[in-house]
Amino acid sequence: MTETNTATGDRTLGRRIWRARWAYLFVLVPAVLFLVFELYPFIRATGYSVSSWTIRGPGEFVGLENYAAIFRDRIFWKALMNTIAYAVIVVGGSVGLSLVLSAAMYPLATRAKSFFKMAFYLPAVASIVVVALVWRWMYQPAFGLFNHLAAIIGIGPFGFLTDTSQSLASIMLMQIFSNPTIGIGASVILVLAAMNSIPTHLYEAAMLDGAGTVARFRRITVPLLRPTVVFLVIIGTVEAFREFTAIYLMTSSSSGQALSGGGPFYSTTTLAYYTYVQAFLARQVGVASAAAMVLLAIVFVVAVIQFRRFNTEIEY
Amino acid sequence: MRRRTLRLLIAGLIPATIALGAVTGPVAAQDPQTIRMWTWSQWNGVTGLEPDGQPLDWWRAAVDAWAAEHPGVTVEIEDLNGQDLDINAKYDTAVAAGNIADLIWVDESYFSKYASADVLAPIDAYLTEEDRADFLAKNLELSAADGKQWFWPYITQGNHLAINVDLFRAAGAEDLLPKAPDYTWTWDEFVAAAKAVTSPEAFGVGFSTDGAYTMAEAWGDHLYAQGDESKVTINTQNTVDAFEALIGLTKDGTAFPGSGTGAVDLATNFLQGRIAMINSWGIINDIEKLPEGERFDAMLVPFPSGPNGEPLVWGGVHGLAVTKQPSAEREALVMDLAHYLTSFEALKDVRAWSKPARHSIIAAQEADESYLFRDFLPMFEAYTNVAIPLMGQGPNAVPVLIKYEPLVEAMFTGDLPPAEALALFEADANMILGAP
Structure with a gap:
């Protein structure tokens, strides 16, 4: 009886799979990619994080020693603080600014709105390599565009990327305006699209009740944009915590030999950059894997908190 | 049942993925x-x-x-x-x-x-x-x-000084440049030349982080003692003096702003005639690629010798x-x-x-x-003769250098005085090297 049931069950399962074969096929491709390029490296990195490392691969099991090593390293804590500051300011700045810009653009005529959307999104279309190098050039302390403009209004000169007190802020500013994922370009497009989906009768009712422009924005627009804002904040935070490319491009020496990316004096070293340095320069792959695990844990916890704190169902 | 199907699929794919990793x-x-x-x-x-x-x-x-x-x-x-x-x-x-x-x-x-x-x-x-x-x-x-x-x-590689001779000629200071056959000069001669060519349109010299510590080694002390990479030997008063002299050039406006840090863009400014001398691993091909009329005469020379040192180049092959x-x-x-x-x-x-x-x-x-x-071949042969493998050649050469560079940057940004930065570096580096 049991055998018969199992056989019937298997046939039913087989039929179900066959019936939904196209669905499974479409799911299979991303699933395999996920397993090969995400899950498998994650499993291996977890193993590396508790191993010593030689040039030929992982060595002996060392327990939590690699984790202890990063927690003892003052550069790790500096990188962690830089990463948190970077995430908070870039995500907050980008989302906040895109809300304000979108609100300003919303009442404009369609043509004007399209022009501004294109203008804000254009830097996001360009390669981050090109954008970073152009900003790096504009930030040059002598003969750079920004110091030239500063001189016209009688301030500066600023060191920008060559000054420890300004370097991280300089990269944050570039990212807010130009990052293809978390910059204002993409955010403005999404926020404007969300604004367009808010029923106009809500505004009309509010106007009848005597609500002004600011009150309507604060009481209607912002709350109803919450799903979009939550999406932007979560995606932005994850991206910000993984930031590497712009740091590498904007702070590494162009002389071809120097190792001083993430500077000056660690002022722009993020956790992702710290992980790269440990893995490929210090050749401490176990320590780098431990740092990557810590980064993953932080991103996971922050994303869960954000999701739980901000995500609510919206009904019009 | 759908969940069970999904579980079966995932359960099958995980070992398949791991097996794939094993065979590749x-x-x-x-x-x-x-x-x-x-x-x-x-x-x-x-x-x-x-x-x-x-x-x-x-x-x-x-x-x-x-x-x-x-x-x-x-x-x-x-x-x-x-x-x-x-x-x-x-x-x-x-x-x-x-x-x-x-x-x-x-x-x-x-x-x-x-x-x-x-x-x-x-x-x-x-x-x-x-x-x-x-x-x-x-x-x-x-x-x-x-x-x-x-x-x-x-x-044959070398991190040497590249000089825009046209800028010196325009400033009437060409005779201050080093001469054949060895093209060597002292720190004082170098500073006199850099100051003579500095103007509102051009800085006398620009150097990146690696340029800074290569120039400091021409004052006489080196990252490692000859043939011994078991401990670093750069933390000396001589090297402190060298870095202070270099920082002095950034403070008095002779050196290009940002010199000593990684983010400074020397090559472009040198090619545009805004810096008269830079440290470089090779820029001659770029000068030749400049449009007619923007090209300039150049020299390739060793870094100047400090009071206790010899002219040198960070050499490599x-x-x-x-x-x-x-x-x-x-x-x-x-x-x-x-x-x-x-x-x-x-x-x-x-x-x-x-x-x-x-x-x-x-x-x-x-x-x-x-x-x-x-015309550059005699200069090439001259600087190659004084080249040293500055960063060492042992298995810890890169791990040690990645501790050194941020601390050198800290000297030039004013975050740490040279003596403190060198002491910190010595402690960090010797820990990596396992030295007492």
């Missing part, structure tokens, strides 16, 4: 007639003169010439086209995965890491007496470790190393290819600024009166 880890035995080569193009075109030359042209032409004598052998060429550290990352990953190429580009600063890990095959048995006499002695010295030669020298091969026959084949690619025969017609590793190639270029860079 160590690569199966190579086809004996295919040689994989990872190299780094140093000029475009075959000779370097072709206006439409491409990065791999010379390598393809040279490999074709060699392959004509070795029918049935295929050579796959990959241009690394990156900085040394990116190349290192690629190699480390390939070694761990067991799929390093047969012939790889290396330099004096990191080959020993792979030699000591048993990744490379020594070349001594294939190096002829003629080769030993023809390669620059410095290059053979820098490509050796543990009494063996580990790679075939291809180009890049070349081709053969990785361990499965058989003696195959090793001989790959060695033969490496030998040919670094030979006079293969390189004699190159007319780019190629910084040759052989006396015979330098002689051929000197004899060619039409050679665009002929």
